[in-house]
Amino acid sequence: MTSPIATILIVDDEPKNRSLLEVLLKPEGYLTVTANSGEEALAMVEENPPDLILLDVMMPGMDGYDVAAKLKTNPATRNLPIIMLSALDDRGSKLAGLSAGAEDFLTKPIDRAELWVRVRNLLRLKEYSDFLAQHNQLLEQAVRGRNEEITERKRAETQIIRLNRLYAILSDINAAIVRIRNRQELYTEACRIAVEHGHFRMAWIGSVDSKGTGLSPLAWSGFDEGYLDKITLAIRNNEADTLVLAMRALQEKKPVVCNDIDSDPKLAHWHIDARQRDYRSMGVFPLMGDDQPVGLFVLYASELNFFDMEEIKLLTEVTANISYALEYIKKEEKLNYLAYNDVLTGLPSRTLFHDRLVQALTNAHRHRDRLGVLFIDLDNFKNVNDSLGHHAGDMLLKQVAAMFSVCMREGDTVARLGGDEFVVILDSMTSEDDAWMVSQKILKLMTKPLTIEGHELLVTCSIGIALYPKDGEDAKALLQSADGALYLAKNKGRNNAQFCTAEMNAKALERLTLENDLRQAINRQEFLLHYQPRVDLISGEITGMEALVRWQHPVQGLLYPTKFIPVAEESGLIVPLGEWVLRTACEQNKAWQRAGLKPVSIAVNLSARQFKQQDLVEIVTRMLKETELDPSYLELELTESMVMQNVEAAIATLSQFQAIGVKLAIDDFGIGYSSLNYLKHFPISFLKIDQSFVRDITTNRDDAIIAKIIISMAHDLGLKVIAEGVETDGQKSFLSLHHCDEMQGYFFSMPIPAEEFEILLRERCCMSMTKPRLL
Structure with a gap:
């Protein structure tokens, strides 16, 4: 059913972009042709339709949205798959491309592996679509023919139904992969599609632990009636012998199927349960990440011999696509984490801190709450780096960050701004004394010696305190006040906390004396x-x-x-x-x-x-x-x-x-x-x-x-x-x-x-x- 060579039309007004895409697609063996404008692309499609189009969005004259819309309104080119290419990564741009009729959307710069997967998937879907069209045409001819055998007609009908089902699974799951950027949501949607469109009796997805053996069911759909609970119990009790197909799929890193559960002696433990739920066949398909199993996609069918070669091939492609989506989500999560968190300490970074401070100030203004900001600077931290090295300094920062976090109330934020500078947001304070109390907890905690690479260190800190609204009504003013208070703390000999006003410092001193x-x-x-x-x-x-x-x-x-x-x-x-x-x-x-x-x-x-x-x-x-x-x-x-x-x-x-x-x-x-x-x-x-x-x-x-x-x-x-x-x-x-x-x-x-x-x-x-x- 697969054509020997697929032709891909690359449409982009930039010659460098066209050349790059040709280079990226060459290892896959595709035949590529190019167009430098939307008008040229339409003319080339009319003369010699390609199998797939890579279409740039932003072009002079006719942009990519217009080209896609014209192709999709033409019955002759309606089924031609289109992947839109754009440097814009916002949700609106993607939706506009999909609304214009594109099947997929890729963001520049193009990732080679992602390009290959998306192109291969759409070409595969086109093959199914073309094959279905041919069979529909043959069926119509057969129905019209007086001498057509009934059995042949039924065989053709069955084949078309099957191909429609396979097409629906691959198409819908690929659409979900494009749309969804949440791991749990993707799992749930994949199981639902498998049951509703793939006509499976039940489907579930489980994640695999770092050792590659522990399995945790995360999502399911279909007729379960306690079956997954028994699987979960077996996993919890470490009964690997009762999950032979799952363990084998994890070990061999490839699909494992059973087309007659009731007759397979290896599944004797599950015969009664499977029979009660009308599970006749099952397939276990590993989800891979960095060439290691990260999960399993397990499907049950009510028919014997359900998993033939075509079914296994398609479901292998589906799980490969899901695996790629998981890798993409993982990379996206890592990038988001690095963008908003300090790599060394794991605390929020300057960017996330600022976002949280603005949000906290908005809430404080709305509810007329008090809010405090603490600037913390380690005293003589440079001496640690100079005497023990930067590695010891990094270890010290990690320990100090953990200590600061212990002093916080639930809902407070402690962040690292860089170097040995930390900052704290105290949200919804009941009184101004709350900020003083937290600062004293931190100072007291810092009196305990820390052990770094065999060296016992006594590290103190200086703290500047600013309060909303009296010391500033916006983020910039409040941070300036806290920074000024930190300057006062350092001038008073370090290892102390100071408010930014003399009145507040006198009150704090009175309270400290009283304590x-x-x-x-x-x-x-x-x-x-x-x-x-x-x-x-x-x-x-x-x-x-x-x-x-x-x-x-x-x-x-x-x-x-x-x-x-x-x-x-x-x-x-x-x-x-x-x-x-x-x-x-x-x-x-x-x-x-x-x-x-x-x-x-x-x-x-x-x-x-x-x-x-x-x-x-x-x-x-x-x-x-x-x-x-x-x-x-x-x-x-x-x-x-x-x-x-x-x-x-x-x-x-x-x-x-x-x-x-x-x-x-x-x-x-x-x-x-x-x-x-x-x-x-x-x-x-x-x-x-x-x-x-x-x-x-x-x-x-x-x-x-x-x-x-x-x-x-x-x-x-x-x-x-x-x-x-x-x-x-x-x-x-x-x-x-x-x-x-x-x-x-x-x-x-x-x-x-x-x-x-x-x-x-x-x-x-x-x-x-x-x-x-x-x-």
């Missing part, structure tokens, strides 16, 4: 607890207390939690501080009980970091045992946001606390997630209404409604309600009228030292309760 003082305060035991009583809104008696930490700073005096707790949270010091608060509160409560005072519960706030500790329940259990406090007199308060971050884990932890007898409360209720659907699943005893609702409860209708709803909902769930921040008789009366259970706030008592709280317990102080009136 250092905080570390010392824990060792020096400079903390103390104040206790705020909770009272019953019916009896007025004290029912419990909340332990609130204070810091007796040696210079600044008594500091309240709002001053130092955020620093403790961010630095991680909240964990040892929280354990001190918990132990001290339990010891104090037990001491009052031993003194014969009325037993009441003590509430301790847990921080988010504490709640995430894996051994939190064990820590609390141990402290209760050591202080001898009954668990029923300890309450732990958590915020809504803490328990909603990971609901399942939160429920598990809270259930463990419930099991040991510790009571639980949701603090600041109403300002967090307000996830009422989940509330019923938490084993809690109390809800605390946030003081922001209580403050205006008598003057703000919305706050009043919210408070009433919270109280009613909590009671329906069997929970008690505690109102925080009660400061007036009106607030107390409103809460009492609407059946709130308890309250705490300045109306009864502010948080007070232990000795003053002891007096309240000894004297059994109560809040005077008058009958609430309707407000």
Whole structure:
């Protein structure tokens, strides 16, 4: 069916381009003719039609689109395959060429191997098309002939149907290869075409690992009913003996077929499964890359002896084309990676960094978020290159890049600009302190020695910080500000971080000093607890207390939690501080009980970091045992946001606390997630209404409604309600009228030292309760 020599017409107004294409096609043995314009090409086609045309797009006078359109509207040349050639690589140019009627599109400069594959494929398709036309003509003659044998007519019909099917597979998969630039999408489309147009019962494609033996199914189409799951299980269990055809195709690097699965003893393991799914024949076709198998295209047919020589030949061509497409995708991915990533460290390069910064700034402007940029420069990096060589310098840069990445939050970007310069984008910051915290993490991490080729090195860095929008509203301004801040850091002796403004640097210095003082305060035991009583809104008696930490700073005096707790949270010091608060509160409560005072519960706030500790329940259990406090007199308060971050884990932890007898409360209720659907699943005893609702409860209708709803909902769930921040008789009366259970706030008592709280317990102080009136 294959013609001995194919004639290819090359149409290009540039003589050099025509000569180059002739040279590229010569090894394939094609006969080439040339035309230097669209008009000349049309005249040559009319006189002596070629088998294929390579048609340049941009030509003076009649361009390639016009030539293709004229050829495709002429019935005599409609089936003449055309490959458009263009230096333009955009999607619009390709679509314009395909719309004009071209079968394929190649981008200049032309890759020789790609040219050969595309030309060979289209000539192959033309052969099938011509062959089909001949058979259709013969069939028509046979039908008209009175003496034509019926069997001959049926044979011709069958052959035409078969050729149509083969033509459809090759044509559609080649079209998919031209169109698709995604590996998974190409696999899926190839399987679909094989089933829908090739009439296969099932088709699947799997990738091969670097060793050339491990197989992973990635795409499939057709009637499966769990067959591929069994193959996947066999692969996972390393049952190579049950996948003999696949293993053989991988080892021999060539197609392997079985035209009678049910009778092949090598496939005995699959006989029943294949019979149930009507798989009679199968073919395994390797996908190659660099002369090694990179995947398999596996097809199943419902007919015996389905894979004849013509079928195998065509499917071998199809898999060769898919293999070439995979190589093209691989090269394209590598080029894209190299264009946007630093080769040495794997971090985003300057180009990708700039794209991400522009996008981050757009999002920050739209959502009114804060954004930070950190310029990082390694101190004295030149000394490493000069003393140990550039190879050691490269190894150092790779290690440092990995360390910087560890310090980042999810969604942040760290990039390498070149040399020893790095830059960081901190997206969606909650406060300006976030940028400072990240810079301190980096500086702290860099204090650890690095080992490079047997040499232990201590490498420091300088960091410049700029913030959006105060230090710049576009990428250029922000980067200039960060660069200026880096200059300040270097002038201050390196190994430090600086903002670009004196105000921000003063604030950062104050925070750093506070953190250092905080570390010392824990060792020096400079903390103390104040206790705020909770009272019953019916009896007025004290029912419990909340332990609130204070810091007796040696210079600044008594500091309240709002001053130092955020620093403790961010630095991680909240964990040892929280354990001190918990132990001290339990010891104090037990001491009052031993003194014969009325037993009441003590509430301790847990921080988010504490709640995430894996051994939190064990820590609390141990402290209760050591202080001898009954668990029923300890309450732990958590915020809504803490328990909603990971609901399942939160429920598990809270259930463990419930099991040991510790009571639980949701603090600041109403300002967090307000996830009422989940509330019923938490084993809690109390809800605390946030003081922001209580403050205006008598003057703000919305706050009043919210408070009433919270109280009613909590009671329906069997929970008690505690109102925080009660400061007036009106607030107390409103809460009492609407059946709130308890309250705490300045109306009864502010948080007070232990000795003053002891007096309240000894004297059994109560809040005077008058009958609430309707407000």
